[in-house]
Amino acid sequence: MEGTSRRIIELIRAIPRGRVATYGQIARMAGLPRGARQVARILHSSSRTRRLPWHRVINASGGISLAPGYGGELQRALLEKEGVVFLRGRVNLRRYAWRPTLTG
């Protein structure tokens, strides 16, 4: 596996419970400013997906991109179970976006 992919995996693993990150955010943090689709690809194809908090990655609008019937409801349920609140199908990124600044 290539280095950036590994970085992306590590970043996703670092998203804390009750917080979310966008595909684009993870991509930027991994050094791929326009690599949002690559983040999505890795989530979709990686056999390691089962070991990742994949449900904490959402789109730039604060919504769930995974189609209903293909994990969409599950993703929302998992997030809600962590205390993330949805309003009109979206989460408030101001409130729930992961900000890995303090305490590492």
Add this chain to the structure above:
DNA sequence: AACCTGACTTCGG
């Protein structure tokens, strides 16, 4: 190598 395909994002109307 050309072409297609996304768990995306941004911009303009």
Add this chain to the structure above:
DNA sequence: TCCGAAGCCAGGT
């Protein structure tokens, strides 16, 4: 706020 179009980029055919 809600689409549609265009941009993006790596992996699959």
